Amino acid sequence: MDLELADDRLFFQQNTRRFLERESPLEHVRELHRTEHGFDPGWWRKAAELGWTTLLASEEDGGGSLSGAPLRDAVIVAEERGRLIAPGPFLPTNVVVSALSAGGDPALKEAHLPGLLEGDATAAWASSGLPDDLRVEARADGGEIVLDGTAPHVEAAASADLLLVVVRTGDGIAQVAVPRTHPGVTVVPGRSLDLVRRFARVRFEGVRVPRSHLIDGANAVERALQVALTLQAAESVGAMDRAFETTFAYMGDRYAFGRAIASYQALKHRVADMLLHLESAKATTDAAARAVDDANPEAGRLVRIAAAYVKDTAPTFVQECVQLLGGIGVTWEHDIHLYLRRVTVNRAVLGTPERYREQICVRLGV
Amino acid sequence: MTTTAPRPAEGQLESLDVFRDRARTFLAASMPRRTEGDGPVSMREAKELQAILFDGGFAGIAFPRRYGGAGLTLDHQTVFAEEAAGYRMPTPLAVSVAMMAPTLLDHGSDELKERHLPRMLRGEEIWLQLLSEPSGGSDMAGVLTRAARSGDDWVIDGAKIWTTGANHADYGMCLARTDLDVPKYSGLSMFAVPLDHAGVRIEPIVSADGGDPHFFQEFLDEVVLQDGNLIGPLNNGWAVAHTLLYHERNATAGVGHGRGYRAEADAGDATGSGIDDLIALSRAAGTSGDPVSRQLLAEAHISAVVARQVSDRVMTGIRTGAFEGEWGSLLKLGMGIDAPRRGEIGLAVAGEDGVVWDDEAGDNIDAHSVRWLVSRTIAIAGGTNEMQRNIVSERLLGMPREVAVDRAVSFRDVLARRADRR
Ligand SMILES: Cc1cc2nc3c(=O)[nH]c(=O)nc-3n(C[C@H](O)[C@H](O)[C@H](O)COP(=O)(O)OP(=O)(O)OC[C@H]3O[C@@H](n4cnc5c(N)ncnc54)[C@H](O)[C@@H]3O)c2cc1C
Numbered sequence: 102m103d104l105e106l107a108d109d110r111l112f113f114q115q116n117t118r119r120f121l122e123r124e125s126p127l128e129h130v131r132e133l134h135r136t137e138h139g140f141d142p143g144w145w146r147k148a149a150e151l152g153w154t155t156l157l158a159s160e161e162d163g164g165g166s167l168s169g170a171p172l173r174d175a176v177i178v179a180e181e182r183g184r185l186i187a188p189g190p191f192l193p194t195n196v197v198v199s200a201l202s203a204g205g206d207p208a209l210k211e212a213h214l215p216g217l218l219e220g221d222a223t224a225a226w227a228s229s230g231l232p233d234d235l236r237v238e239a240r241a242d243g244g245e246i247v248l249d250g251t252a253p254h255v256e257a258a259a260s261a262d263l264l265l266v267v268v269r270t271g272d273g274i275a276q277v278a279v280p281r282t283h284p285g286v287t288v289v290p291g292r293s294l295d296l297v298r299r300f301a302r303v304r305f306e307g308v309r310v311p312r313s314h315l316i317d318g319a320n321a322v323e324r325a326l327q328v329a330l331t332l333q334a335a336e337s338v339g340a341m342d343r344a345f346e347t348t349f350a351y352m353g354d355r356y357a358f359g360r361a362i363a364s365y366q367a368l369k370h371r372v373a374d375m376l377l378h379l380e381s382a383k384a385t386t387d388a389a390a391r392a393v394d395d396a397n398p399e400a401g402r403l404v405r406i407a408a409a410y411v412k413d414t415a416p417t418f419v420q421e422c423v424q425l426l427g428g429i430g431v432t433w434e435h436d437i438h439l440y441l442r443r444v445t446v447n448r449a450v451l452g453t454p455e456r457y458r459e460q461i462c463v464r465l466g467v
Numbered sequence: 468m469t470t471t472a473p474r475p476a477e478g479q480l481e482s483l484d485v486f487r488d489r490a491r492t493f494l495a496a497s498m499p500r501r502t503e504g505d506g507p508v509s510m511r512e513a514k515e516l517q518a519i520l521f522d523g524g525f526a527g528i529a530f531p532r533r534y535g536g537a538g539l540t541l542d543h544q545t546v547f548a549e550e551a552a553g554y555r556m557p558t559p560l561a562v563s564v565a566m567m568a569p570t571l572l573d574h575g576s577d578e579l580k581e582r583h584l585p586r587m588l589r590g591e592e593i594w595l596q597l598l599s600e601p602s603g604g605s606d607m608a609g610v611l612t613r614a615a616r617s618g619d620d621w622v623i624d625g626a627k628i629w630t631t632g633a634n635h636a637d638y639g640m641c642l643a644r645t646d647l648d649v650p651k652y653s654g655l656s657m658f659a660v661p662l663d664h665a666g667v668r669i670e671p672i673v674s675a676d677g678g679d680p681h682f683f684q685e686f687l688d689e690v691v692l693q694d695g696n697l698i699g700p701l702n703n704g705w706a707v708a709h710t711l712l713y714h715e716r717n718a719t720a721g722v723g724h725g726r727g728y729r730a731e732a733d734a735g736d737a738t739g740s741g742i743d744d745l746i747a748l749s750r751a752a753g754t755s756g757d758p759v760s761r762q763l764l765a766e767a768h769i770s771a772v773v774a775r776q777v778s779d780r781v782m783t784g785i786r787t788g789a790f791e792g793e794w795g796s797l798l799k800l801g802m803g804i805d806a807p808r809r810g811e812i813g814l815a816v817a818g819e820d821g822v823v824w825d826d827e828a829g830d831n832i833d834a835h836s837v838r839w840l841v842s843r844t845i846a847i848a849g850g851t852n853e854m855q856r857n858i859v860s861e862r863l864l865g866m867p868r869e870v871a872v873d874r875a876v877s878f879r880d881v882l883a884r885r886a887d888r889r
């Protein structure tokens with residue numbers, strides 16, 4: 102959470118919050134649980150009108166940031182989404198929009214960006230296993246690229262119009278854009294701990310696309326990963342923030358032994374530690390977004406620091422909220438489990454904190 | 468010839484950019500750079516460095532010029548600290564320059580400020596805090612040291628303990644009880660005590676690592692002082708102590724006047740990883756390829772980086788007005804949690820080599836484990852973790868205050884009850 106929001110960004114944040122409170126309260130999120138894709142396409146179009154899909158596209162491509170710091174602007178949305186466990190393919194669509202806009206072939210952009218930006222279409226980023234365990238191979242065959250393999254745990258794949266697939270290319274890695282309904286693509290929907298986020302296994306069997314669908318280079322993959330991890334951390338930070346507010350308010354109202362439970366030192370001390378974790382999570386996520394926006398040469402390390410810190414901290418933090426709530430905290434009725442589900446999925450999806458700690462060592466030369 | 472602007476005249480506030488240029492030029496021309504393998508800054512060197520800062524107009528950056536400061540703001544202090552990151556700074560003077568001097572500035576009489584602040588800012592005169600007592604440190608308002616009237620003078624009797632750096636210091640800010648018949652917070656006064664006074668006896672305390680004594684105990688025996696030695700009004704000592712603790716937490720956390728004086732800057736961390744020492748230790752012990760050790764090393768690095776990031780966040784919040792109140796306590800709590808954890812990580816990556824060694828072992832293989840013995844220091848000194856948690860929950864978050872049995876009664880009654888229970 103950025104402490105230097107200028108007026109236009111503050112306005113954007115408040116607008117986003119109001120939109121979510123009105124159009125996507127938690128009761129609605131619970132109802133979406135029973136739907137196939139976990140979000141309503143009409144609602145997604147409205148969100149796109151608010152600017153959810155355009156921040157990471159260049160102005161030439163019809164996008165544009167509010168402040169010249171696009172990822173920090175997108176972080177505003179991600180945090181607000183986390184606060185209300187919002188549905189919809191925000192992270193994957195933005196990662197793909199950003200990658201297409203920065204490195205896509207003009208014809209590819211023209212075919213897909215307008216729909217994605219307007220909210221008529223959505224995208225999925227098939228990256229699991231990055232970088233050591235990628236299970237989709239691509240080879241060139243004349244003017245075409247042929248994909249074979251399976252990407253597990255791809256968020257929002259079943260509802261996506263476009264898939265951006267991270268592939269192994271013999272000696273390197275790259276990304277290839279594939280329409281979901283393309284021949285040879287099979288999407289097998291799965292289940293997840295999150296009530297409204299859907300994940301699927303995507304199989305590629307001799308899938309052929311034109312060479313222009315390739316976004317080459319490990320740098321572009323790294324950049325996409327940085328965007329994804331930062332948005333994911335921001336979403337978990339928003340969830341922590343709201344879970345804390347809810348729990349804190351409850352502690353003032355709940356009485357035990359003739360006193361508000363907020364008056365017990367054993368609990369106050371834990372709340373103090375929680376505030377430290379919450380502010381630290383906000384600070385490191387903000388620093389990661391700045392580093393990416395500023396093309397800081399240490400951005401890769403700073404993003405991994407934020408990712409590892411928040412992935413690790415958020416689930417324990419929300420479980421602390423459960424503890425402070427007492428018995429009501431382990432019920433279906435209380436909303437805290439929605440938060441716990443979201444941050445627990447975020448812990449593992451796109452890589453565990455354990456993986457990023459190992460990568461940090463490599464980056465430190467250890 | 469210098470290419471930067473000269474120091475502007477009194478009354479004009481220099482822009483941060485112009486100031487940054489001026490600071491950069493000054494530092495490059497006048498201050499020694501840090502290099503890999505540097506030892507920590509000694510008190511003697513610190514005094515020399517502080518004098519260089521003072522003569523260049525960069526001591527007491529946010530202090531008024533009439534007291535020897537630079538007449539600028541805490542934002543300028545931050546800019547200076549950023550520029551000074553690669554230089555040897557007078558960190559051992561943090562207590563005197565970044566805690567005691569700001570407190571004197573806030574509460575001292577004009578006479579005290581004019582006499583002492585310029586000398587403190589120049590590093591000529593060193594002050595320390597005489598707060599904690601053998602009977603307790605957390606409950607600072609419960610001090611037993613008495614200051615009694617004797618004609619126009621005050622006579623102080625009592626004992627203080629844990630005072631850092633008494634071997635180098637000239638003055639102490641001493642919290643003493645001036646009225647027993649009111650509740651504990653209302654009967655305290657703060658005095659400036661010259662440590663060379665005949666009634667002051669100072670004895671070293673050896674810490675658990677067996678190293679050179681750096682803290683001390685003082686016996687105050689009929690120390691006669693004049694009214695002019697009072698800092699702030701009579702019986703207003705709690706307000707002064709409160710200010711002092713505020714500056715202390717900020718200085719410890721490296722914010723406020725203490726920006727740039729944080730002792731950690733001495734750690735000799737050439738790569739900025741914050742864990743160069745742990746990496747070296749792990750390599751020496753042959754564990755840097757072990758997956759468990761690598762997880763722990765990364766954890767320590769993440770903690771070090773996140774601590775800096777949250778400190779920057781707090782500074783920004785204070786500047787923009789988003790944060791009000793004692794946020795330094797939150798940072799101090801973070802340090803009190805991180806330091807012991809860092810100690811544990813060192814033990815884990817060093818393994819047996821950290822605790823049992825011989826002449827064939829690498830240099831300093833034991834240093835970490837020895838430091839580990841006193842790694843709770845930062846969780847105790849300057850207000851324990853528990854006290855910071857009380858402050859964060861009660862003053863930052865507004866949670867209900869602890870029930871206190873000694874608040875509404877005279878301190879004389881508090882003492883009587885204590886005696887009864889024995
Ligand atoms: C799965 C499950 C099964 C259960 N089965 C039964 C059952 O069969 N029969 C039955 O009667 N009950 C049962 N309970 C209820 C259980 O005993 C209560 O949930 C428990 O005693 C806590 O009470 P509470 O939920 O009202 O939380 P609260 O009492 O409101 O506590 C909220 C928070 O405040 C803390 N707190 C409260 N007072 C203090 C204090 N003085 N000092 C410090 N912290 C304090 C608590 O530790 C907790 O973190 C069950 C609960 C669960 C979750």
Ligand SMILES: Cc1cc2nc3c(=O)[nH]c(=O)nc-3n(C[C@H](O)[C@H](O)[C@H](O)COP(=O)(O)OP(=O)(O)OC[C@H]3O[C@@H](n4cnc5c(N)ncnc54)[C@H](O)[C@@H]3O)c2cc1C
Binds near residue numbers: 628631847852
């Ligand atoms: C290296 C070092 C340097 C120091 N330098 C100075 C100095 O220069 N000047 C100076 O005046 N003092 C100094 N101190 C003293 C320091 O401020 C005290 O040690 C500290 O305030 C704790 O006081 P204490 O040691 O008497 O512990 P106590 O106050 O006796 O505390 C014992 C334990 O009880 C806990 N506790 C106490 N009250 C509460 C409460 N209300 N709620 C919950 N827990 C509580 C504490 O957290 C602690 O764990 C220094 C200490 C150290 C270790």
